[in-house]
Amino acid sequence: MTKSKRAMEHQRYVFLAAVSPLAILGVWILAVGQGWVKGTILPSPAVVVNSLVDMFENGYAGVSIFTHIGYSMMRVLTAYVIGSALGIIVGMLRGRIAWIDAIFLVPGEILRPIPPLGMIPLFILWFGVGELSKIILIFVCVFLIMMVNAHAGALACPPDSIRAAQTLGANRRQIFLYVIFPSALPQIMTGLRIAMGSALSVLVASELLGGDRGLGFLVLDASNFFRTSYVFSGIIIIGFIGLVSERGLAWISRRVVHWQGSR
Amino acid sequence: MARDLLNPILQTERPKSQTPILKFEDVGFAYDGRDILKDVSFSVRRGELIALLGPSGCGKTTILNVVAGFINASHGCAFIDGKLIDRPGPDRGVVFQSYALFDWMTVRDNITFSLRCAGKSRKERREVAERMTNLVGLGGFEDRYPYQLSGGMRQRCGLARVLAANPKVMLMDEPFAAVDVQTRETLQEEILNVKEKMGSTILFVTHSIDEAVFLADRIFVITNLAQGQYLDIPVNLPSPRSSPSNRLHPDFLALREDIYLRMRTDKPAVTAVSNEGAAK
Numbered sequence: 001m002t003k004s005k006r007a008m009e010h011q012r013y014v015f016l017a018a019v020s021p022l023a024i025l026g027v028w029i030l031a032v033g034q035g036w037v038k039g040t041i042l043p044s045p046a047v048v049v050n051s052l053v054d055m056f057e058n059g060y061a062g063v064s065i066f067t068h069i070g071y072s073m074m075r076v077l078t079a080y081v082i083g084s085a086l087g088i089i090v091g092m093l094r095g096r097i098a099w100i101d102a103i104f105l106v107p108g109e110i111l112r113p114i115p116p117l118g119m120i121p122l123f124i125l126w127f128g129v130g131e132l133s134k135i136i137l138i139f140v141c142v143f144l145i146m147m148v149n150a151h152a153g154a155l156a157c158p159p160d161s162i163r164a165a166q167t168l169g170a171n172r173r174q175i176f177l178y179v180i181f182p183s184a185l186p187q188i189m190t191g192l193r194i195a196m197g198s199a200l201s202v203l204v205a206s207e208l209l210g211g212d213r214g215l216g217f218l219v220l221d222a223s224n225f226f227r228t229s230y231v232f233s234g235i236i237i238i239g240f241i242g243l244v245s246e247r248g249l250a251w252i253s254r255r256v257v258h259w260q261g262s263r
Numbered sequence: 264m265a266r267d268l269l270n271p272i273l274q275t276e277r278p279k280s281q282t283p284i285l286k287f288e289d290v291g292f293a294y295d296g297r298d299i300l301k302d303v304s305f306s307v308r309r310g311e312l313i314a315l316l317g318p319s320g321c322g323k324t325t326i327l328n329v330v331a332g333f334i335n336a337s338h339g340c341a342f343i344d345g346k347l348i349d350r351p352g353p354d355r356g357v358v359f360q361s362y363a364l365f366d367w368m369t370v371r372d373n374i375t376f377s378l379r380c381a382g383k384s385r386k387e388r389r390e391v392a393e394r395m396t397n398l399v400g401l402g403g404f405e406d407r408y409p410y411q412l413s414g415g416m417r418q419r420c421g422l423a424r425v426l427a428a429n430p431k432v433m434l435m436d437e438p439f440a441a442v443d444v445q446t447r448e449t450l451q452e453e454i455l456n457v458k459e460k461m462g463s464t465i466l467f468v469t470h471s472i473d474e475a476v477f478l479a480d481r482i483f484v485i486t487n488l489a490q491g492q493y494l495d496i497p498v499n500l501p502s503p504r505s506s507p508s509n510r511l512h513p514d515f516l517a518l519r520e521d522i523y524l525r526m527r528t529d530k531p532a533v534t535a536v537s538n539e540g541a542a543k
Contacts, residue, residue: 095344160363163333168377168428169353178376182367259366 014227035129043229052236060218060230069237071213073222075206076129078105079138083194087146088188095154096180104147112144116202120209129210137206142195149191186260189253193246200242284309284344284464285330285432287489291338292325297323302339302491305483312458312465314475316522317485317493325469325488327434330466331357344431353377356425358435362417364409370396370420371405377428395423397517398457422454426461436465439474448507451477455505472522476515478498484522494525522534 025045031037033043037046055065055212094101116137127133157180165179207216222230279286281533283306292300299322307313315323328334332351341348343355357363364373370478372379374395375388383391396402399419409417434452434541438499439447451474460467476498484494498518500509509515 043414106327132325158361158363160359160361161365163331164357164359164363164424165349165356165376165380166333166351167355167430168333168380168424170376170380178379179365182365185367194522257367 012157017074020080039171040226040228043232048236051227052233055233056228057126061212061221063213065237067219068213069241072203072207072215072238074205075134075214076138077136078135080196080199083142083199084146084192087143087191087195088150090143090174091147091150091152092154092181092184094151095157095184097174101151108144108147110141112148112170116141116205117208120205125208133209134206135213137209138199138202141198141202145195145198146191149187149194150184153187153191156187157183177179183193186257189249189257193253195248196245196249197242200245204238269351281432282345283307283342285466285527286342286345287329287339288338288342289339290326290329290336290341292329292334293323295499298489300329300336300488300491303488303493304339304491305495306495307464307466309464310458310462311468311480312463312478313486314479314482315466315468316470316472316475316482318470321485322488323485324436325466327357327436327466330432331355331364331434336492338514353381354431356430356433358418358421358425358438359439360440362409362414362419362421364420364424364443365408368408370401370407370409370412370493373409373420374423374427376424389462391427392509395427396534398460400453413446414442415450418442418450419453425464426457431464433463433465437468437470447474448510452505452507454478455503459505463493472526473510476519476522477510478504482522484525486526496522 028042029045032039032042043051060068090100090104094104094262119137119140123133123137127136152256161179161183164177170178203214204216204219208220209213211217212221215234219231219234219238222228222234285307287303287305290300291298303326306539315326318325325334329336329345330348332348332355334347343352348355365376368376371389371392374392375383378388378391389419392405394400396405399422401416401419401423404412404416409420412420416532421438439450442450454465455478456465467475467478477500479498482494482496482498484496486492486494500512500514
């Protein structure tokens with residue numbers, strides 16, 4: 001009884017999740033088909049698909065689309081891996097050690113509200129227009145998100161868990177490794193999902209910093225030449241990468257923090 | 264004293280030393296300038312189960328926290344086996360009301376956490392886990408996670424985790440407050456079985472008169488700890504203590520009524536009434 005009800009609710013969930021993008025597509029087709037908007041402002045889905053196919057067949061700006069994707073992914077993943085590793089370490093330490101928290105408090109909070117676009121001129125001055133400044137821009141964004149999440153996770157550890165570990169003979173290192181870190185994992189996994197989304201959105205900004213490779217470059221370049229359908233194609237590729245990575249991280253998260261939500 | 268961690272079950276005979284395993288000497292604890300404990304003194308012998316009985320906020324948990332080393336006495340001294348208590352340690356195990364199990368670890372890993380911290384081998388941990396789960400009635404559940412267990416089973420796991428560390432004193436802070444009445448009675452009987460087998464010394468905080476009378480060798484009825492006042496009442500019920508029929512024994516009922524009346528009267532309490540059962 002309850003099982004079939006739950007199955008029905010799940011079916012409805014899947015149905016709505018599939019219908020909502022199709023509905024958007026429908027409105028899109030309708031709006032262009034009825035001539036409500038101009039093709040240069042909003043190209044029809046068919047034109048966008050043509051551009052996508054063209055990009056996959058012939059590349060963009062003389063370079064294979066997979067090269068563009070590869071460059072962007074390399075930048076995002078490098079920044080993401082280093083940024084989250086350092087962010088998690090610093091955030092966890094901030095949660096447990098007061099003097100480390102004190103050191104990062106003001107610089108962290110001053111940096112956090114600054115939009116990545118605002119840092120671009122400085123980064124060009126400091127790190128040039130090469131790979132380094134692009135990666136650092138994404139890195140800063142990922143690092144700050146992960147630091148805040150890991151910090152909150154470390155603070156969320158129930159005091160009784162720490163006390164239990166102490167009375168079972170755990171030393172400070174063991175408490176940190178076996179108790180505080182795992183109990184912060186739910187927040188860390190949430191942070192990893194948020195940071196992946198932000199990293200992809202900062203990617204476009206980072207590729208404003210010159211260069212002729214990458215999905216962000218592709219979108220900006222197409223936009224400069226009013227090739228709106230190519231702008232859309234680039235956006236769709238970025239969005240698709242975002243969707244796949246977010247669903248993948250959600251899947252990993254459910255397995256890593258299996259105890260979450262079932263207590 | 265060589266404590267054989269490998270064979271805690273065989274350890275039915277412990278040295279019946281005359282020195283108390285746990286001793287409070289004029290312990291005081293103040294919080295925010297207000298005395299919670301003042302001049303609290305008592306001693307506990309090996310193998311005794313002491314129930315700390317009193318209403319919420321009377322300071323009974325504070326006593327437990329001092330013994331555990333979670334807080335330090337602001338006056339006086341607390342000793343475990345003659346050693347001054349100044350921090351938590353594996354010689355004092357705690358069974359928490361909130362279970363405080365590690366959700367990310369299996370029942371086996373929870374139970375053998377102390378052995379892992381002490382660097383014991385996997386093989387040894389498996390053996391201890393198996394023995395402990397059988398002892399507390401969790402056999403076959405070693406690979407489950409705490410969230411897959413009922414409240415009563417979680418607390419069995421909490422108990423086994425403490426037993427595996429083989430502490431000198433076990434501290435229990437209303438451990439069965441969150442389980443249903445039937446489960447609670449079963450668990451009370453099993454605590455007594457375990458105590459019998461292992462010769463454990465237990466400090467048990469509760470606000471239930473029934474629970475205190477059924478479990479304890481002595482009950483400290485907490486009246487006013489801010490002035491160091493409590494009643495020390497010995498319990499004499501037929502062996503085996505774990506027998507459910509004790510719950511209907513005339514002595515059980517009489518003592519329950521006696522304590523009930525003492526707790527309800529507004530008469531000023533006597534400081535540490537010493538009965539024949541009390542050790543000094």
